Amino acid sequence: MNKFVTIGEPLVVYASDDVDVPLNEATHFTRYPAGAELNVTIGLNQLGCQGTYISALGADSNGHFIRHALAKKGIETDHLIENPNARTGIYFKERVTQGEPKIEYARAHSAASQLKITDIPALDFTDVRVLHLTGIAAAISHEMFQTVEQLIIDAKKAGVTVIFDPNIRPALWTSKASMVRGLNHLAAQCDVILPGVGEGELLTGSSDPEAIADFYLNLSTLHLVVVKSGETGAYAKNDRNEIYQIAAFHVNKVVDTVGAGDGFAAGFISGILAELPLEQSLLRANAVGAFAVQSEGDNSGYPTEAELERFLQEHVGK
Numbered sequence: 001m002n003k004f005v006t007i008g009e010p011l012v013v014y015a016s017d018d019v020d021v022p023l024n025e026a027t028h029f030t031r032y033p034a035g036a037e038l039n040v041t042i043g044l045n046q047l048g049c050q051g052t053y054i055s056a057l058g059a060d061s062n063g064h065f066i067r068h069a070l071a072k073k074g075i076e077t078d079h080l081i082e083n084p085n086a087r088t089g090i091y092f093k094e095r096v097t098q099g100e101p102k103i104e105y106a107r108a109h110s111a112a113s114q115l116k117i118t119d120i121p122a123l124d125f126t127d128v129r130v131l132h133l134t135g136i137a138a139a140i141s142h143e144m145f146q147t148v149e150q151l152i153i154d155a156k157k158a159g160v161t162v163i164f165d166p167n168i169r170p171a172l173w174t175s176k177a178s179m180v181r182g183l184n185h186l187a188a189q190c191d192v193i194l195p196g197v198g199e200g201e202l203l204t205g206s207s208d209p210e211a212i213a214d215f216y217l218n219l220s221t222l223h224l225v226v227v228k229s230g231e232t233g234a235y236a237k238n239d240r241n242e243i244y245q246i247a248a249f250h251v252n253k254v255v256d257t258v259g260a261g262d263g264f265a266a267g268f269i270s271g272i273l274a275e276l277p278l279e280q281s282l283l284r285a286n287a288v289g290a291f292a293v294q295s296e297g298d299n300s301g302y303p304t305e306a307e308l309e310r311f312l313q314e315h316v317g318k
């Protein structure tokens, strides 16, 4: 009873090697595996957690690149189907020394966006403790929105904890209103939500972590809201009105913030799978987020379990 399941779109990111050069002028790129839920899967795998990643790849070189990257890490690919009639999604990422990098997607009609619940090999929730979902998977197509919703229903029936990271990507929705409606509709069916403070503001209208938490705790089944505030850390409130405020770890040099939220989710879920107290799961989440921002690939900075233990020992003595 310690596995996780997730579903999403694997992407290949072409990260610019040219620092502070706009994408239309950049000429050198490094290729990495990416995609929010894939990042979480890789993060959890490095922390020794087993799970199932559900998705589809095209029968193209980018698809083979992703499959090979996962196989090299020993990640199970039984639920990663190949669609010979579609391509694997990709995106290009700027390299910046300040702020958020600009990104450009080429993912419309990708193999993952065409995935339907009936394409997915049978799932057994018996040993599963966590289903991790993000708003990106739900945004890429109507079929995927429905698949995400069906998985929530199946997981809840099996007593699995459902964690939802809204991972707002306005470019993938037809309008802001449909995005807010769709994400809050899904969030209301989950157990735990992990919004960033800016995402919380877009989804609830308030930038106050407690008001964001109260908005979601008043929506049907949610038990726990964790609001990520980047440099200031994480605020959590549960349905017993217990509040946790965990400061972020100091980072000397931020290289790239993309993938930090997924690192946070991986650290947090690893704590849930190990049945650690909430405070320790939040510390792990913040710590993996701190590792993540110090490297360029979306998931290449995530720590191993030994590195995470050493980091926590050095910084908090636990």
Ligand code: KDG
Pocket (backbone or CB within 6 Å): 011, 034, 035, 036, 037, 039, 136, 167, 169, 258, 259, 260, 261, 262, 298
């Ligand atoms: O959360 C990090 C992701 O944004 C990145 O890996 C790419 O999945 C991605 C997306 O849809 O932007």
